[in-house]
Amino acid sequence: MSRPVRGRLAPWLLAGFGLALAGAAVVWHLGLETQRIGQLGGPVLALALDGLLPLVLVYGSYRLVSASMPGEQIWTVFVWSAVGSVAVGAIIGLSVLVRSMEGRTVAEPVFVTLLAMDTGAVTGLVAGALAVRAHQDASRATRTANTLSFVNDLLRHDIANGLVVIDGRAAILKRNADSETVQTAADAISEQVTELDTLVDNAGAVAETLGSDPAFEPTDIVPIAETVIQRVEQTHTVAIALQAPDSATAYANEAARPVLRNLLENAVEHGTPTAELSAGGTQTDGSALQGDAQRTDATQPAAGASDRPSVLVAIREGEDVVEVHVVDDGGGIPDARRDSIFDPRAGDTHGGGLHLVETLVTSFGGDISLADGAGRADTDFPDTDLGGAHFVVELPRA
Structure with missing residues (x-):
């Protein structure tokens, strides 16, 4: 028939x-x-x-x-x-x-x-x-x-x-x-x-x-972070520091760039502008705004509390993952929003930057989370406690 x-x-x-x-x-x-x-x-x-x-x-x-x-x-x-x-x-x-x-x-x-x-x-x-x-x-x-x-x-x-x-x-x-x-x-x-x-x-x-x-390949996260920080510093007046080894290779692709950019812009939005830091006497030379991010070795602590930045990006290689910490000195994430921080936002056509970040990180086979809260101590990164939001991205190590 x-x-x-x-x-x-x-x-x-x-x-x-x-x-x-x-x-x-x-x-x-x-x-x-x-x-x-x-x-x-x-x-x-x-x-x-x-x-x-x-x-x-x-x-x-x-x-x-x-x-x-x-x-x-x-x-x-x-x-x-x-x-x-x-x-x-x-x-x-x-x-x-x-x-x-x-x-x-x-x-x-x-x-x-x-x-x-x-x-x-x-x-x-x-x-x-x-x-x-x-x-x-x-x-x-x-x-x-x-x-x-x-x-x-x-x-x-x-x-x-x-x-x-x-x-x-x-x-x-x-x-x-x-x-x-x-x-x-x-x-x-x-x-x-x-x-x-x-x-x-x-x-x-x-x-x-x-x-x-999707096709993923060994991707060095450190130069991507350096480039993203430099771009953000050109348009925002917030002191940003990078704490990383010479390289940290994960299985990803160029989409790692918008992951870091969205996290960094979210941190910058809630960090303290350089002008305010100058008024308080904690950051007066604006050196982080001159093109390259402040850079310290991953095994050494950053400067003292009086010199600490408003936003810190810290990268390290674990046994199976590459960790990326993005921390700011803002007011932190309210407890009522912590469980829904990565959910799409109503009325936002792209679902919100953090939702995009979670989607991409998950697609890489990684994970993203909020640290336990303000005051969280990290023995490898003692200066990651800036009192604000602390996002941790884990990417499969290449």
């Missing part, structure tokens, strides 16, 4: 199957059974069970057609229903046959078998409809993912081309600048082009990481 033909016949076959089961019950109970036992009450009650139940198939056929379900999918529901009816009916029928072969008396074998077939048919109807719905959802999700992937590639391609043009025009502007102001503006344009180009690459890495088959 061709697909178009069975698609047109499917609703009628499903409804007809239900009517056939109901008709068999009517013939047995009201025709044969009433004559055999000489009464009507029992057979009518039995018919109320195995005669009305298959009418669910008739109603189901009507609902599927009303819902504009394609005929081919209704055919699938019909097959599920028929197979369910035959399978359950066969099992009950075989059990009746076994009892008969053993010489035992089986009460109402036909009624029990009919009821089993009806139940199997209705169960198959529901299971088939759910299977079709699941297939529809999977197909829709695949189409959506393919569309988003295409749009992502298209936008990144077009944006990258546009940035090349902007950078070229900025270079021309810089060469022909007749004043320091114009030259400074051209430099700023070039820096922003570089930043945007990095963001485009990061978007590609995020899309790859969250895709169905």
Whole structure:
């Protein structure tokens, strides 16, 4: 039977199957059974069970057609229903046959078998409809993912081309600048082009990481942290320190960059600005804002409390993981928010930076958590207690 033909016949076959089961019950109970036992009450009650139940198939056929379900999918529901009816009916029928072969008396074998077939048919109807719905959802999700992937590639391609043009025009502007102001503006344009180009690459890495088959490779987290800190320092007036070994390699990709960037910007948002530190006498030279992060060896404590930064990024290699600690000197995370800190935020189109961080870290096969709370002591990083939020990222060590 061709697909178009069975698609047109499917609703009628499903409804007809239900009517056939109901008709068999009517013939047995009201025709044969009433004559055999000489009464009507029992057979009518039995018919109320195995005669009305298959009418669910008739109603189901009507609902599927009303819902504009394609005929081919209704055919699938019909097959599920028929197979369910035959399978359950066969099992009950075989059990009746076994009892008969053993010489035992089986009460109402036909009624029990009919009821089993009806139940199997209705169960198959529901299971088939759910299977079709699941297939529809999977197909829709695949189409959506393919569309988003295409749009992502298209936008990144077009944006990258546009940035090349902007950078070229900025270079021309810089060469022909007749004043320091114009030259400074051209430099700023070039820096922003570089930043945007990095963001485009990061978007590609995020899309790859969250895709169905991401590729991870040994990635040194330390230079990524240095670059991210430098970028953040250019736009924020918060003293940031980096405490790390020469290298710390984890299985990840370039999406580690937005992980660190979001955590760092979250810390900067809650850290104490340099101007406020200067007023209190704890940070006066603004040295952390001159391009490179403050850097200390991972095995040595940072400067004393009077010189400590507002934000600290500490990295270390464990036996199986690379740990990244991001700490700030803000007010910390309220107890009421600690359990939901990584949840998507209502009204935020991307679910919140911390939600994105958790999603990416989990995709790497890692874990992210909040330290136990303000005042948490870490013997390897004694200066990570700045009194504020303390996030710990664990990435698989390469």
